[in-house]
Amino acid sequence: MTTTVGIIGGGQLARMTHQAAIALGVQVVALDEDPGAPAVVAGAAHLSGRPDRLDDLLALAARSDVVTVDHERTPAALLAALVERGHRVAPGPGAARLGQDKAAARTVLGARGVPVAPWALVGDPGAIARFGDGHGWPLVLKAPTGGYDGRGVWVADDLAAASAALARADGPLLVEPRLPFGHELAVVVVRSWSGEVHAYPPVETVQRDGQCHEVLLPAGVPVAVATQARQLAVRIAEAAELVGVMAVELFVVDDELLLNELAVRPHNSAHLTIEACATSQFENHLRAVLDLPLGATDPIVPAACMRNVLGAPDGSDPFVGLHRALAVPGVHVHRYGKDPRPRRKVGHVTATGADLAEARALAARAADALGPSPAAAA
Template structure:
């Protein structure tokens, strides 16, 4: 998804891919297949480029620190990226900075979990500090014994959080360059299915303007305090109490993110172009929305293995729909693409985008 922006700017991209059929290999001619967890492999790749960046947070922190010590421009740097890699580190830093967290604790035993649950109320949410995504590495525990087996094998313990009674889920994207320039996009409303982001609406309908402004200011402050380079997503819970709205931080991602896919067709500058600009320390692009509303719906793997075969129906049914496919093999529940719709009426946009995604997934046939 970053390749078109790089091509437009005349910037050479190279990718270290996990396999020859990785989707990035299809878009970027200069590709190396190797293990991102192997220092020598990553070091050899880094020697051939000017800047190293990421499309996921799983590169070991120690490798990134080694590259930085050797003079490689790693963006975002290891000290920033660890807050997206390790949820315990992230929670502690949010407390330090003063951003609103759910109640949380590091638990290493059933007794730790029991004490936490008795204090905040059951059920509670258990998360693996590292490696979890798209609902993986998450458990809702109704009693302490539910986490016993997982705790036995969890080196360093687990993250326990209160189960937040949220009204909606929100997200905001921010871009930041090494020179310190920042830019945010409108706050979006998201909806998750089975722990996977399924939909995003920009801007978030009915969000208090004062809260939206506070979120934008807070995420800029956070990106600055963490010394982020590139784009970062801050996912949040919206809590409504006595007619008032407030937010709690859920998770961070320091890369282009599902919740920002709408920017490809709904914003002056997409998150992919912005990430490229930021890591190259170019001036950031304008982030304002080009339409009153934009909707993104993810396409998850379903009945059809040949997604290309569905193009005729989707494009003929709605010529204004924007289809973005990743070139991935289809597996049930796997994110294989997304569709965007832009306009004025959120309900109409959702209906159109959902129909397109449902047709790709095989849940509707006409």
């Protein structure tokens, strides 16, 4: 009998999970309002519905051996409702809540000894002023729920800027000092129903305009810090009773680790595991939610670099130079089948190399080649 994994959402994460499922002989059905969603275009079965409507989620669960997620837009309470009705859901509602609510993650994990920066929930300028007086300026204010790719995040140098951010928000904001971090890391960790757990090597993420620009393997931190990051990710996965894949995003401040946030699903920072590691994050996510033995997470190349491909401001085809990009040695291009709206992630490029400098240079060459040629742009 064919095993079926139901995925809430049909975006690029569901698409790449479906591609990994083919090799395992696993059927994927994606719940999405869009019949042209990336996973569906790639061949996953489609169930039309909303991620925040219980009846639609129950319809997906009825067709699935296990239900998992492509995004954080299904409230943990609805995932709990599926579990209460006897359906298998991974990640479970407890782990999902830690990815959906930054304040909850800091409260729960901080109580378990996970290092977090000073923080508070603030709902008025007076609370912001008191926090700034106690911890110094500038401050970072974040929407505690929602927000991604720089959305829902404000940096404030003074009370006026912080108050303006609060006025634009839908409710209280999470406030932290702006940290003088040297590196931003992500560690993807995978855990099965049986409790088997493995962490991938830390990668370094490079941001541009609040959005991930490139991902580097290995990360440019001391071996001791990298080891601590993997150990911390495993601790968090076990504390959350995670089933599936989770990305643990960390700041490195003077060789000390601080939790930034969690993504309780496959993650952009681990797309390079498709080419760079023994088992991709997508295959391991499937193995975990189906309680199969997990695959090795070790690198199989000396170095790798992933560059995100974004929609251009003018809406032009971001893959017009595909032939030129594929001519770059050691490069793999992934297209998501999404309309190229400005700043929207529509694909990525991964390059492997003998060292990080080579991999990074190859990824940059390929990403630059994807755009219009000088003649076409003239």
